[in-house]
Amino acid sequence: MSQEHLEIYEVFVRSARGLDHKHVGSLHAESPEHALMYARDCYIRRSEGVSIWVVESKNITASQEDDKENFVEPMDDKPYRHATHYVLPDSVNNM
Amino acid sequence: MTVLKKEALEADFERKIAEEQKIEPTDWMPDAYRKNLIRQMSQHAHSEVIGMQPEGNWITRAPTLRRKAVLLAKVQDEGGHGLYLYSATETLGITRSEMIEALQTGAAKYASIFNYPTLSWADVGAIGWLVDGAAIVNQISLQRTSYGPYSRAMIRICKEESFHQRQGYEIMYALAKGSPEQKQMAQDAMNRTWWPSLMMFGPHDSDSAHTGKSMQWKIKRQSNDDLRQKFVDQTVPQIEVLGLEMPDPDIKWNEARGHYDFGEINWEEFYQVINGSGPCNHQRIKHHKQAHEEGEWVRQAVRAYRAKQQIKTSNTTLTA
Numbered sequence: 001m002s003q004e005h006l007e008i009y010e011v012f013v014r015s016a017r018g019l020d021h022k023h024v025g026s027l028h029a030e031s032p033e034h035a036l037m038y039a040r041d042c043y044i045r046r047s048e049g050v051s052i053w054v055v056e057s058k059n060i061t062a063s064q065e066d067d068k069e070n071f072v073e074p075m076d077d078k079p080y081r082h083a084t085h086y087v088l089p090d091s092v093n094n095m
Numbered sequence: 096m097t098v099l100k101k102e103a104l105e106a107d108f109e110r111k112i113a114e115e116q117k118i119e120p121t122d123w124m125p126d127a128y129r130k131n132l133i134r135q136m137s138q139h140a141h142s143e144v145i146g147m148q149p150e151g152n153w154i155t156r157a158p159t160l161r162r163k164a165v166l167l168a169k170v171q172d173e174g175g176h177g178l179y180l181y182s183a184t185e186t187l188g189i190t191r192s193e194m195i196e197a198l199q200t201g202a203a204k205y206a207s208i209f210n211y212p213t214l215s216w217a218d219v220g221a222i223g224w225l226v227d228g229a230a231i232v233n234q235i236s237l238q239r240t241s242y243g244p245y246s247r248a249m250i251r252i253c254k255e256e257s258f259h260q261r262q263g264y265e266i267m268y269a270l271a272k273g274s275p276e277q278k279q280m281a282q283d284a285m286n287r288t289w290w291p292s293l294m295m296f297g298p299h300d301s302d303s304a305h306t307g308k309s310m311q312w313k314i315k316r317q318s319n320d321d322l323r324q325k326f327v328d329q330t331v332p333q334i335e336v337l338g339l340e341m342p343d344p345d346i347k348w349n350e351a352r353g354h355y356d357f358g359e360i361n362w363e364e365f366y367q368v369i370n371g372s373g374p375c376n377h378q379r380i381k382h383h384k385q386a387h388e389e390g391e392w393v394r395q396a397v398r399a400y401r402a403k404q405q406i407k408t409s410n411t412t413l414t415a
Contacts (some may be wrong), residue, residue: 017111
């Protein structure tokens with residue numbers, strides 16, 4: 001069986017308790033359970049993590065880079081969402 | 096579950112807490128820990144959402160377009176923070192509708208400060224500066240809470256909220272350095288907001304029903320009185336920079352303690368407002384119910400869309 005017929009899974013690893021799971025890569029597998037085992041063997045061979053999530057890639061809905069103009073850029077002209085936008089006297093500027 | 100098994104689970108839980116490890120949703124946890132978290136986190140979420148009302152009251156009447164855009168952005172943030180916290184609370188096994196129900200029936204509380212009215216534009220400044228200031232003191236401490244999803248929500252919220260307090264202080268500064276009437280507006284807003292802001296930290300440690308266990312389980316990392324003192328210490332110099340009169344005649348630097356002394360809170364008022372008799376309790380919940388009911392058609396549309404999509408998918412599968 002060629003790998004092309006297997007599902008692709010995205011792998012997320014939590015490096016330590018209390019932190020978010022972070023995306024680390026992807027792999028082919030024939031079931032979620034196997035994906036989890038392969039992910040363990042591929043991505044945390046040196047104790048890089050304490051927990052793994054695997055998600056079939058096709059179940060991820062992603063935004064499109066080429067839609068950046070409509071999707072992301074409207075946020076660019078709102079500098080007032082940042083703390084640095086507000087000028088305060090020096091003595092209270094650590095607020 | 097056998098007694099022995101439960102003891103082992105409890106020991107493992109206590110060890111994680113002692114080692115400053117976070118508790119994650121799939122970990123075993125004592126029922127009382129779960130219940131305590133649901134109470135505190137849902138109350139926190141409700142506060143974010145109800146807190147949109149007093150400030151929302153001024154969006155259409157902000158004095159400039161810039162102030163309006165800033166206030167909109169702030170109120171939008173509060174709604175988002177409510178969402179983070181509701182989602183984090185849901186990891187404990189309670190549903191969104193159960194939480195909304197508890198809010199609307201009064202079974203769950205929210206910060207009593209939001210039961211006070213916003214009478215003038217200066218109140219928007221005072222809220223950003225003092226109410227968000229007090230909330231930030233509390234939330235910075237909660238970044239170290241023992242429950243993972245709560246801790247991560249707090250880290251995200253603190254990062255986003257850094258502008259809230261500064262925009263409030265900027266409003267107060269403009270008013271305090273403006274005409275005598277504007278300065279008086281700032282003084283009046285601060286005087287009215289000051290005491291309810293101190294009440295946000297909750298009862299004295301000696302009277303707090305939840306503090307003991309919460310501290311032991313590291314849900315709370317600092318006591319109500321310690322956090323309140325921290326807030327007073329950081330805020331008094333900010334009042335001096337504004338050039339306003341102190342809102343409490345008992346505020347005085349105490350060299351021996353290394354802290355500012357301040358007067359006693361009117362606890363009778365605190366309990367009255369908490370228990371539903373504040374100036375705006377009725378209005379806040381009434382408005383929440385109304386907004387929720389008026390939004391029902393949106394939820395219906397979402398469900399209809401999902402049903403249609405499911406029919407489409409099953410038809411495609413049949414014909415394939």
